[in-house]
Amino acid sequence: MKGSNASCIDSCGKLKAKAGDEMERKLEIDKSADVIRLEGVSFSYNGTPVLRNINLLVEKGEFLAILGPNGSAKSTLLKIMLGLLVPKAGEAKIFGRKIKNFKEWNKIGYISQHASNTNISFPATVMEIVSSGYYPGFGKIFNKSKIKEAAENALKEVGISHLATKLLGHLSGGQRQKVFLARALVKKPEALFLDEPTTGIDAASQREFYELLDKFHKEGGTVVMVTHEVDAALRLADKVGYMEDGEISVYENNDSLSKILAYRLLGKSARRGI
Amino acid sequence: MDMLSFDFMQRAFAAGIIIALLASIMGVFIVLRRMSMIGDSLSHAALAGVAGAMLIGINTSYGALAFSCIAAFLIEAIRSSFNKYAEVALAVVLSGGMGLAAVLISLGKSFNADLMSYLFGSLVAVSSQDLIIISILGSFLMFSMVLLYKELFAVTFDEETAKLAGIPVKAVNICFTLMTAVVVTLSIRIVGALLISALIVIPAAVSVQLARSFKSTFFISAVVAVFSVISGLYISFLFDLAPGGTIVLIAAAILMVVLLVKKLKGALN
Numbered sequence: 202m203k204g205s206n207a208s209c210i211d212s213c214g215k216l217k218a219k220a221g222d223e224m225e226r227k228l229e230i231d232k233s234a235d236v237i238r239l240e241g242v243s244f245s246y247n248g249t250p251v252l253r254n255i256n257l258l259v260e261k262g263e264f265l266a267i268l269g270p271n272g273s274a275k276s277t278l279l280k281i282m283l284g285l286l287v288p289k290a291g292e293a294k295i296f297g298r299k300i301k302n303f304k305e306w307n308k309i310g311y312i313s314q315h316a317s318n319t320n321i322s323f324p325a326t327v328m329e330i331v332s333s334g335y336y337p338g339f340g341k342i343f344n345k346s347k348i349k350e351a352a353e354n355a356l357k358e359v360g361i362s363h364l365a366t367k368l369l370g371h372l373s374g375g376q377r378q379k380v381f382l383a384r385a386l387v388k389k390p391e392a393l394f395l396d397e398p399t400t401g402i403d404a405a406s407q408r409e410f411y412e413l414l415d416k417f418h419k420e421g422g423t424v425v426m427v428t429h430e431v432d433a434a435l436r437l438a439d440k441v442g443y444m445e446d447g448e449i450s451v452y453e454n455n456d457s458l459s460k461i462l463a464y465r466l467l468g469k470s471a472r473r474g475i
Numbered sequence: 476m477d478m479l480s481f482d483f484m485q486r487a488f489a490a491g492i493i494i495a496l497l498a499s500i501m502g503v504f505i506v507l508r509r510m511s512m513i514g515d516s517l518s519h520a521a522l523a524g525v526a527g528a529m530l531i532g533i534n535t536s537y538g539a540l541a542f543s544c545i546a547a548f549l550i551e552a553i554r555s556s557f558n559k560y561a562e563v564a565l566a567v568v569l570s571g572g573m574g575l576a577a578v579l580i581s582l583g584k585s586f587n588a589d590l591m592s593y594l595f596g597s598l599v600a601v602s603s604q605d606l607i608i609i610s611i612l613g614s615f616l617m618f619s620m621v622l623l624y625k626e627l628f629a630v631t632f633d634e635e636t637a638k639l640a641g642i643p644v645k646a647v648n649i650c651f652t653l654m655t656a657v658v659v660t661l662s663i664r665i666v667g668a669l670l671i672s673a674l675i676v677i678p679a680a681v682s683v684q685l686a687r688s689f690k691s692t693f694f695i696s697a698v699v700a701v702f703s704v705i706s707g708l709y710i711s712f713l714f715d716l717a718p719g720g721t722i723v724l725i726a727a728a729i730l731m732v733v734l735l736v737k738k739l740k741g742a743l744n
Contacts, residue, residue, distance in 0.1 A: 283639055285635060285638065285639070304641070306639060306640055306641030307641070309639055311635075311636055311639045313633065313635050313636060319632075319633070320507075322683070323507060323632060324507075324682075324683050324686040324687075324688070324689055324691075324692050325628075325632065325688065325689040326687075326688045326689065329628070329688060329689045329690070330632065333625070333628050333629045333632060333637075333640075334636075334640060335640075336625065336626075336629065336640040336641050336642055337625075338641075339626070339643075340622060366688075368687065368688075384636075388640075
């Protein structure tokens with residue numbers, strides 16, 4: 202395990218606390234350590250259940266990668282964590298609050314799955330897009346210098362200051378993903394949520410993107426990333442969640458994880474007769 | 476210019492420029508949100524409002540405003556049921572509005588001629604009272620757009636991420652659709668219900684082709700719209716043409732030229 206102080210709850214609803222009751226008590230007292238807490242979450246699309254009784258805890262500073270075959274509802278789970286979808290049963294909490302009561306959006310950065318399919322003819326510059334990630338609140342239109350400074354810092358952090366005045370449509374796929382990362386970082390979030398962030402970009406850009414993500418994590422940031430890339434998950438994450446048949450199994454990232462994942466991935470293929 | 480010695484022409488120019496600014500600036504958001512048909516939908520509903528107001532004998536502007544605002548709420552309600560298919564909501568409201576307008580028109584057979592001015596716009600239809608309403612509501616809308624700029628940009632670019640930035644996306648969408656309803660209602664007098672969509676969409680389409688930043692899209696769109704309105708009114712006065720149609724044809728010609736030049740430039744490069 203890579204420095205994780207995690208506990209996880211398995212898909213059958215039983216808490217796998219690392220240190221039993223003592224850990225439970227700690228969680229009750231120190232709610233601030235929770236970034237995400239899902240309890241008994243179920244979800245269905247048009248009557249077809251896609252998530253069943255999911256229990257999951259992501260603590261501050263953790264990096265959770267979520268793997269699983271296509272259609273295993275990985276993105277759905279991420280959207281429930283963020284309140285973009287409402288679970289049919291169970292409860293989702295973020296930073297210790299029920300999602301409907303959560304207001305501290307500056308703590309969260311998000312890169313959606315469709316960021317890679319964004320309308321690239323949208324006539325906005327990199328600076329304008331990155332600035333849009335910083336929302337000072339309704340009616341606050343006179344703090345432009347603060348927003349500009351935050352956007353410049355985010356561009357610098359991601360290494361794309363030289364692209365500030367370029368239109369989004371003039372960038373490569375890898376550069377665009379960095380723009381979206383800068384937009385997510387502009388408000389200096391405590392946690393980043395990413396949904397297949399490197400889909401469709403070249404290997405060199407992927408590597409650079411993951412280096413930036415690793416830096417964010419090593420500086421104390423929490424990361425939840427839905428991905429298909431097993432290598433990246435094994436290299437970067439503290440915990441890996443594997444989703445299948447509407448359930449999630451969470452594993453600490455230790456020496457045996459690659460074997461477990463290989464077994465699960467191959468097992469699924471074997472069952473499908475591949 | 477001689478024609479500016481006529482009061483009705485002064486009013487037409489003043490109202491036309493205000494409407495051109497409003498429609499073209501709103502148009503940038505409308506086109507980028509892929510809701511280009513919203514002008515048509517709301518204007519058909521507004522037409523039903525005009526017919527209804529004529530039927531019961533009240534100011535037609537109030538009828539148009541009330542019906543297009545109701546239609547705006549309906550669009551938002553239907554849009555949320557057809558998440559990725561916003562055009563379904565637009566088509567439903569367009570047909571419904573037109574259907575209602577047809578029924579109301581058939582009930583009040585005597586006002587067909589008056590109604591023509593709302594279909595294709597009419598210079599003489601702009602009264603002093605209209606100009607006052609257009610000026611007040613226009614200023615209010617401009618102020619609202621400045622106030623909501625950050626929210627509208629974020630929601631137009633990516634609703635999901637905007638929501639997670641803490642922007643009340645639903646409220647912004649409702650405000651935006653209502654603002655569009657007001658612009659459409661105001662514009663009907665100038666270009667008519669059948670042509671308003673063009674004044675909203677064409678200048679924005681030109682600006683998207685030429686812009687080097689999001690802020691510059693507004694400037695380009697506004698310049699194209701104001702130029703189209705001024706030259707359209709001038710030409711229509713000189714040659715006794717329908718002003719609404721002339722304005723729209725000039726805007727469309729500008730778009731064609733821009734597309735052609737871009738194609739040629741692309742071919743040469």
